[in-house]
Amino acid sequence: DTAVSQTPKYLVTQMGNDKSIKCEQNLGHDTMYWYKQDSKKFLKIMFSYNNKELIINETVPNRFSPKSPDKAHLNLHINSLELGDSAVYFCASSLGQGYYEQYFGPGTRLTVT
Amino acid sequence: AQTVTQSQPEMSVQEAETVTLSCTYDTSESDYYLFWYKQPPSRQMILVIRQEAYKQQNATENRFSVNFQKAAKSFSLKISDSQLGDAAMYFCAYNTDKLIFGTGTRLQVFP
Numbered sequence: 001d002t003a004v005s006q007t008p009k010y011l012v013t014q015m016g017n018d019k020s021i022k023c024e025q026n027l028g029h030d031t032m033y034w035y036k037q038d039s040k041k042f043l044k045i046m047f048s049y050n051n052k053e054l055i056i057n058e059t060v061p062n063r064f065s066p067k068s069p070d071k072a073h074l075n076l077h078i079n080s081l082e083l084g085d086s087a088v089y090f091c092a093s094s095l096g097q098g099y100y101e102q103y104f105g106p107g108t109r110l111t112v113t
Numbered sequence: 114a115q116t117v118t119q120s121q122p123e124m125s126v127q128e129a130e131t132v133t134l135s136c137t138y139d140t141s142e143s144d145y146y147l148f149w150y151k152q153p154p155s156r157q158m159i160l161v162i163r164q165e166a167y168k169q170q171n172a173t174e175n176r177f178s179v180n181f182q183k184a185a186k187s188f189s190l191k192i193s194d195s196q197l198g199d200a201a202m203y204f205c206a207y208n209t210d211k212l213i214f215g216t217g218t219r220l221q222v223f224p
Contacts, residue, residue, distance in 0.1 A: 104158035
């Protein structure tokens with residue numbers, strides 16, 4: 001019954017490694033997002049996809065690459081991890097932009113050592 | 114660029130009392146949407162209430178209501194009859210094509 005799911009929930013890895021976070025939504029939404037929440041709880045959008053097409057790409061390092069194989073999935077791949085990438089990453093989805101409520105996944109806590 | 118400011122990093126309230134969380138924003142747009150999200154210790158983000166900028170009437174959801182002042186660009190959240198389960202981080206957010214969040218207010222509820 002989970003609306004927006006993310007795997008894994010926790011990820012501990014070393015600097016320089018490459019890792020992926022997967023997101024799936026079963027709500028039939030067209031729009032999906034990735035957010036980063038830093039250690040001070042500040043939430044900032046990274047990417048947004050609408051019907052598998054990238055529509056928002058904030059100033060995020062090229063080491064971060066989102067991929068949407070279909071409307072229900074949006075994955076985030078991170079290359080050459082750095083200490084500063086440690087954060088909680090949230091996936092979200094919505095029916096559309098603007099008015100629509102965004103449904104958030106449980107978050108993935110990434111720790112880079 | 115749009116910005117959202119929450120000037121109260123922490124607030125506290127006694128159970129059953131009322132508390133108001135402040136939020137101001139800056140935008141040159143006339144059509145936009147405002148939200149309050151709650152993040153309890155479980156870290157799940159939960160929508161509390163939303164407001165369309167073109168509506169003058171303040172939104173209400175049970176014990177939660179907003180005071181939306183468009184000219185002043187202010188969007189405060191009032192929680193009535195506070196409950197222990199209301200303890201959480203509260204984020205104000207502005208949306209046209211993307212959600213822009215404030216820095217959050219941590220609300221503590223004391224029995």
